[in-house]
Every structure is written in C-alpha cells, then in structure tokens.
Amino acid sequence: MIPIPQDYNHGHRAFLQSFMGRGTLSYEDARPILAAIFTIEENEPVTPDQVTREDFDSYIEAASNAISFFDYEIRSTVHQVTKKPLFVLVNTTSDPMTRLATTYTAEEISFVRRMLDAMFDSYNTPRMEVMSLSEMDAIKLARPSPRRNNGEDVDGEGPDGTQARTQSTDRGLKHSEVEKMLAKLVGEGWLEKSAIGRYSLSPRALVELRTWLVDSFNDPEAAPGEWQRIKFCEACRSIVTHGQRCAERDCTVRLHDICEEAFWRTQRAKKCPRCSTEWTGQKFVGERAVTTTEAYQRARRNGHRRSQRGEADGNRDSGEDSDGRGEE
Amino acid sequence: MDIEASPDEQLAKKLVRYALACDFSRTPIRRDGIKERVLGDQGRAFRRVLDIAQNYLRQIWGMELRELPIREKHTLEDKRKAARSQSQPKTSTGVYILVSTLPEAYRSPAIIPPSRTPSADAEAAYVAFYTMVITVILLNGGELSDAKLRRYLHRTNAEDNVGAEPTEEVLKRMLSHGYVTKHVQRDETSQAHDSGENTTWYVGPRGQEEVGIDGAAGMIRSVWGQQDERGGEELEKKIRASFGPAVARGMGEANGEEDGWGGDEPA
Numbered sequence: 260m261i262p263i264p265q266d267y268n269h270g271h272r273a274f275l276q277s278f279m280g281r282g283t284l285s286y287e288d289a290r291p292i293l294a295a296i297f298t299i300e301e302n303e304p305v306t307p308d309q310v311t312r313e314d315f316d317s318y319i320e321a322a323s324n325a326i327s328f329f330d331y332e333i334r335s336t337v338h339q340v341t342k343k344p345l346f347v348l349v350n351t352t353s354d355p356m357t358r359l360a361t362t363y364t365a366e367e368i369s370f371v372r373r374m375l376d377a378m379f380d381s382y383n384t385p386r387m388e389v390m391s392l393s394e395m396d397a398i399k400l401a402r403p404s405p406r407r408n409n410g411e412d413v414d415g416e417g418p419d420g421t422q423a424r425t426q427s428t429d430r431g432l433k434h435s436e437v438e439k440m441l442a443k444l445v446g447e448g449w450l451e452k453s454a455i456g457r458y459s460l461s462p463r464a465l466v467e468l469r470t471w472l473v474d475s476f477n478d479p480e481a482a483p484g485e486w487q488r489i490k491f492c493e494a495c496r497s498i499v500t501h502g503q504r505c506a507e508r509d510c511t512v513r514l515h516d517i518c519e520e521a522f523w524r525t526q527r528a529k530k531c532p533r534c535s536t537e538w539t540g541q542k543f544v545g546e547r548a549v550t551t552t553e554a555y556q557r558a559r560r561n562g563h564r565r566s567q568r569g570e571a572d573g574n575r576d577s578g579e580d581s582d583g584r585g586e587e
Numbered sequence: 588m589d590i591e592a593s594p595d596e597q598l599a600k601k602l603v604r605y606a607l608a609c610d611f612s613r614t615p616i617r618r619d620g621i622k623e624r625v626l627g628d629q630g631r632a633f634r635r636v637l638d639i640a641q642n643y644l645r646q647i648w649g650m651e652l653r654e655l656p657i658r659e660k661h662t663l664e665d666k667r668k669a670a671r672s673q674s675q676p677k678t679s680t681g682v683y684i685l686v687s688t689l690p691e692a693y694r695s696p697a698i699i700p701p702s703r704t705p706s707a708d709a710e711a712a713y714v715a716f717y718t719m720v721i722t723v724i725l726l727n728g729g730e731l732s733d734a735k736l737r738r739y740l741h742r743t744n745a746e747d748n749v750g751a752e753p754t755e756e757v758l759k760r761m762l763s764h765g766y767v768t769k770h771v772q773r774d775e776t777s778q779a780h781d782s783g784e785n786t787t788w789y790v791g792p793r794g795q796e797e798v799g800i801d802g803a804a805g806m807i808r809s810v811w812g813q814q815d816e817r818g819g820e821e822l823e824k825k826i827r828a829s830f831g832p833a834v835a836r837g838m839g840e841a842n843g844e845e846d847g848w849g850g851d852e853p854a
C-alpha cells in the first residue's frame with residue numbers, strides 16, 4: 260500500500276481537486292480557495308487576505324507529495340509575458356500525443372501535431388521565430404498536407420507512431436472543427452490566445468512539454484551555438500516563445516522581456532553575452548516577429564487584410580480595417 | 588523517492604490516471620476502456636484493481652468512480668423482450684463517472700472551479716440547455732417524445748441553434764456525455780428510419796447524477812418561478828405532480844448527497 264501522507268485531510272483533497280480542475284495555480288488564485296477551505300475547517304469566516312504564503316506552500320507541498328506516486332508533479336514557472344508566478348500540475352510520464360489519445364480522436368491528435376509542427380518548424384525559421392499561429396494559419400492546417408507523405412517525416416514521427424499510421428486515412432478536420440478545437444485547447448489550458456488573436460503554447464504546456472519539444476524539434480547532433488528550433492532564455496533557462504533575440508541573425512542568444520532588467524544588471528554592457536553584438540531589444544521572438552515587420556505595419560497602415568508575405572499573416576486579425584483601400 | 592508497489596497497485600495507479608484523464612473531458616469511463624487501456628492481459632484483475640484505485644481516489648483526491656445506474660426498461664416491448672431473452676439480465680452498465688466523496692461544504696464553487704470546456708460562456712450555455720431539457724423530460728414524467736421535444740425547442744427558440752452551436756450537435760453531445768438517452772422504437776410496419784417519429788428521450792445517467800430532480804426543480808423555480816401568484820402555485824403543483832412518479836421510479840438514488848444544482852445558480 261502506498262503511504263497516504265500524514266494529516267492529509269478533506270481540505271487537502273479539495274485543494275487538489277481545485278488545482279487539477281484549473282491546471283495552473285498562483286498564490287493569488289489560491290488565497291480565496293484556501294480561505295473557503297479554512298472557513299469550513301475553522302467554522303468561522305476566514306478571508307483571503309488572512310491566508311499566508313506559508314499556508315499556500317504547505318498545501319502545495321502536501322498535494323505534491325500525495326500525487327507523486329501517480330506520476331504527477333507540481334512545478335513552478337513564470338508566465339513569459341505577465342511575469343505571474345504559477346504552479347503547474349504536470350504529468351510526468353506520457354508524451355503529449357499519447358496523453359491526448361485518451362480523449363481526442365485520431366484526426367484531432369494529428370491536427371494538434373500539425374499545429375505544433377507549424378509553430379515550431381514552419382513558423383519558426385532563423386529569419387522569423389514566430390512560434391505562434393493566427394486562426395487562419397490554424398485553418399490552413401485543417402487537413403493533412405499531401406506534400407508531407409513523401410516528405411522527411413513519414414518515418415519516426417511521434418514516439419507512438421500515431422502520425423504515420425493515420426496519414427493515409429486521416430481526412431482532417433472541418434474548418435468549424437478547427438475553431439472548436441482551438442477553443443478546446445485554450446479551455447483545457449494547452450494554448451493561449453493573445454490580444455491580437457494569435458495562438459501560442461501556454462505556460463503550462465511549455466512546462467509540461469519542455470522535454471518533448473526539445474526531443475522533437477532540436478537536433479541533438481547540432482554543433483554548440485548552431486541555430487536550433489527550441490531555445491532557452493539566457494537568464495532563466497526556460498523556453499522562449501515570446502521574448503527578444505540577438506540582432507545577429509546567426510546568434511542563438513534569447514532573452515525574455517521579463518528577465519531582461521535583472522539580466523542586464525549583471526552584465527557590464529548591453530551587449531550579447533555570446534557574440535558581443537549591441538543588444539537592440541528590437542528583434543523579437545513570438546508574435547512581435549510578425550507585428551513589427553515592415554509588411555505587417557504597411558498592411559495595417561493601408562488597411563487591407565492580406566499582406567504579400569506569408570509570414571505576416573498576423574495582420575488578418577486586425578479585422579476592423581477590412582475592406583479598406585486595398586491595392587488589389 | 589521510489590515507492591515499492593505491487594503489480595496490482597501499479598495497475599490501480601494506471602487506472603487512476605486513466606480515470607482522471609477521461610473525467611477531464613467528460614469522456615465516459617467504460618469498463619471496456621479500462622480493460623483495453625489499463626489492464627491489458629490482466630483483465631481478470633478488474634475488481635481487485637478497481638478496489639485499490641477507488642481507495643487511492645478517495646484518500647488522495649476525495650473522489651470515486653461511481654458506476655452509472657442501469658436504465659430501466661422503458662417500454663412494455665422492452666420488458667417483454669427482456670423476459671423472452673435467455674441471457675441473464677444485465678445488472679450493471681459498466682460506465683463510470685468520477686464523483687466527489689467530500690462533504691457538501693467542500694464542493695462549493697468557491698473551491699471547485701467550473702468545468703474547463705471551451706469558454707465559460709459556452710459552458711454556461713451548455714449547462715443551461717441540458718438542464719432545461721432534463722427538466723422538461725422530468726416534467727413529462729421521465730420521458731418525452733421527440734415531437735414534444737421539438738415543439739418545446741421551437742417555443743424556446745432553440746430549434747436550430749443553442750448559442751452559436753447547431754441544436755443537433757448539442758443534443759449529440761448531450762447523448763455522448765450521458766445527460767440524456769434516447770430510445771428509438773423499431774417499428775416493422777413503418778419504413779421510418781430514425782425519423783424522430785418513434786424516438787423517445789429520457790434523462791441519461793450523467794443527467795441523473797449531475798442534475799437530477801433537485802437541479803431540475805431549482806431550475807424551474809429560478810427560470811419560470813417569477814410569475815404571478817397563480818402561475819407560481821401552478822408551477823409548484825406541477826413540480827410535485829411531475830416529479831413524484833419519477834422519484835418513485837428510483838431517480839433519486841443519490842438523493843441527500845446530491846449536489847443541489849440550486850436555484851441560486853445563474854442559468
């Protein structure tokens with residue numbers, strides 16, 4: 260019999276249920292929850308501001324111990340954009356495709372796979388590290404691309420071989436199903452939708468998929484310093500899908516906006532620590548790689564929906580300026 | 588930290604993980620699925636493994652797998668067929684859902700988040716719709732002909748869409764989630780194929796668990812309850828009259844600990 264932690268009570272169980280339902284939890288999110296639990300236990304009103312950091316830490320620890328036998332783990336992370344510290348409940352065994360296979364159809368799984376490939380391969384080149392998708396980009400992925408059948412990834416795609424098996428019979432998703440799928444992935448905490456409507460991996464997905472992303476998209480034989488698809492923040496060492504890049508295109512140094520300030524305090528000059536190029540702070544990873552392009556800006560100014568350049572798809576989301584004075 | 592676990596305990600751990608994953612997307616947890624995905628060639632260990640898993644779920648999560656009650660024989664024909672058949676009557680459905688075993692107080696929305704489907708709004712619309720449909724079925728004594736359902740949907744402006752979604756899709760989802768079930772009478776003299784003419788709707792097992800009589804009554808009071816005095820009285824009478832027989836038929840199995848989907852919940 261596995262040991263049930265001592266003093267583990269209904270309050271801890273309720274906290275765990277609550278955490279699992281949310282997927283991620285911050286101290287701020289947790290205070291009202293713990294206040295509600297303490298109110299029951301102490302039989303008198305406890306307000307959220309009476310809940311302390313120590314209370315929170317002890318519940319996190321209790322939950323963490325209780326679930327470790329089941330290959331769940333609680334890890335801490337920081338949101339790349341908002342800097343909000345978060346705890347993430349992570350599934351430490353199966354890879355994401357196997358996980359999804361429990362509840363998603365084969366077509367849906369292969370769509371997710373195409374989406375990840377698009378985010379970290381097609382839309383993530385040395386020139387443009389966009390690492391995010393507009394809804395239109397996602398809709399373009401609705402059906403398996405016939406090109407891929409004789410392309411490089413017929414063999415060995417996905418550790419479970421899902422991709423290879425379903426390729427021939429996979430009829431893909433309808434556009435309406437893509438929309439639903441995106442909403443579902445946001446709802447289940449895998450994706451986040453930005454203010455301009457682009458989809459990228461959530462903090463939870465980044466923590467949970469870290470190893471899988473590196474294994475799937477990086478070349479283990481690449482020389483040190485060679486461009487790789489998945490790169491890490493020079494300061495905090497977690498994956499950068501939204502941040503800054505060295506102005507030298509071939510240099511792989513990346514930095515989160517939220518890590519920047521503290522990082523430069525430790526450096527003598529605002530220069531790239533690897534190649535010593537002046538750090539402009541104007542070269543981006545993530546959706547700003549699109550929104551700061553000349554093409555995107557021009558498209559916005561002209562107020563027409565499509566730009567000539569494939570990578571600048573993001574401007575489609577600025578729907579308010581449709582039917583402007585386009586040149587077509 | 589390595590914990591020495593027996594083979595049965597390892598399987599129980601797998602079962603717990605499987606149940607939690609299914610529950611996350613409201614996929615019904617089926618015994619066949621458990622055998623296929625969890626037990627493999629250890630199918631005969633089902634009972635033993637389930638017992639251990641239940642213990643884990645209760646001790647650590649404050650939850651358990653509850654097997655859904657078997658659907659009663661609805662029609663005379665069903666009953667006759669059952670009587671005629673040689674096989675043992677089925678005593679279980681083999682379908683489970685995860686339910687909380689915590690005292691009522693710990694299940695409040697302040698602690699347990701609303702479910703994490705697409706968006707809070709879409710979820711709210713879905714909850715409101717299936718609660719309505721379940722309520723109407725219960726008001727009709729536990730069964731509702733397809734024609735009546737359609738008339739009702741027409742009256743409530745939901746015949747084509749529920750929110751942004753086609754009504755047929757939503758009904759399909761309700762069926763697959765187990766909020767409702769339907770029975771299609773195969774009439775040999777008629778050529779009708781699932782035309783709706785011979786379809787009857789019932790409250791599904793999940794509908795009984797999650798909504799039930801209490802939820803339906805609460806819904807009626809909160810949605811239709813704010814009428815004039817005469818209407819209100821009539822309503823209560825109707826609630827009593829309609830739900831009486833349904834309760835008598837064993838609908839309220841989980842009564843008492845049923846999470847009152849109360850009237851205070853905004854629809």
Ligand SMILES: [Zn+2]
Pocket residue numbers: 492493494495496497514515517518
């Ligand atoms: Zn960083």
Ligand SMILES: [Zn+2]
Pocket residue numbers: 505506507510511512531532533534535536
């Ligand atoms: Zn550099």
